Amino acid sequence: MEVGQMQGRLVDYTKSLFMEGFLDGQFLQLQQLQDESNPDFVVEVVSLFFDDSEKLLNDLTMALDQKNVDFKKVDAHVHQLKGSSSSIGAQRVKNACIAFRNFCEEQNIEACLGCLQQVKQEYYLVKNKLETLFRLERQIVAAGGSIPLMEMGF
């Protein structure tokens, strides 16, 4: 597959992520902050997000598994996950966190467990999508091409 085709595939794939709500405008902001002096900025920040999220999801699983659930602690973890997903533009994860926090307030354990499953699912989905995206970018760069800049006009 030649570079032009690969670039076209990347653009289409990125567009679909936005259309399906996996990513929002904040992700474009991240891409805009990437330049020659910081060529791996997006990958770096998203990697931080992956590490942070996995730790938080583990902490949440443990916290909700306790006999006496500390809802304040659970809420704090969800707040953090909401913040980091919002910062990188992982829209569906962020929305799942917002719903989760509402149930934390109500101190509804069953609902919280359900939300945790939802958040995990959304997280693994977006992780998969982003890893695919980065792989496509690497293929283009390896073939000597450049990453096309996305615009908001879709």
Place this chain on the structure above:
Amino acid sequence: MENTPPSLLVVQFKNQPRRSGRFWMKSAGSCFPNCQIFQKDFAHLPYMANHLKLTSPFLLSLHSHPHPHPTTFFCFTSFFFVFVLCFVESHLYLVMGMVTEAQFHVLAVDDSLIDRTLIERLLKTSSYHVTAVDSGSKALEFLGLNSSHEDEQRNPSPASVSLDEDQHQQDVEVNLIITDYCMPGMTGYDLLRRIKGSSSFKDIPVVIMSSENIPSRISRCLEDGAEEFFLKPVQLSDVNKLRPHLMKGRSKEMQQNINKRKGMEEILIPDRTRTRYNELEVV
């Protein structure tokens, strides 16, 4: 020392062709009629040295006269000094330009590593020098303020406290602080209060960021001295709003420096010019 009427002062050089340098010698000499130097015959000096001396009366006064006349020397140095000062003052706008071009230093405070990375990148893209810390207490430490309230109030000798703060402020110049609101331990709001309550740092503009859009929180921060309140995730357009606050702080700083310099000039110049005018008056 005999007084020579300025218009009649002519310098003769044996075996030297007439040069324009003599005009300068004459003019310079006419300013200092009490100066013996310009009445001397320099013919005995080597040609090249002579040429140089034609065009640099100041150097001449040093070289040819073993003990330059104190008034001459003093006049030259004062004239030179005044000239430099006038030059600097008239070109102050250049100096000011250089000062405003110097980088602004922003202190960013956020407990989230992702947000810290993001805000650092946003600020660096806008050509600011950035220091990022993960807590309010680390921010205070960086500035040189004690983390605990009590220490500042309990301190028996206020002079030593302010001296430390002042010294530290000179080492670490921060032009703006941007902080997250929700942080464990000291919140962004607590940090804001501490900064505004400090005599050394209350003039540093503070900006608060938060992921939560709570109007009462926003108005409380703004009322207590925050310049801006940004909703997260922070955008480049938000960071662009910081510049006016930074420029305002810098122009205030420069005005203080200019006032200081003006004060110094007023003390120095009158004395020296008065002496110079006295010299001329004697004629």
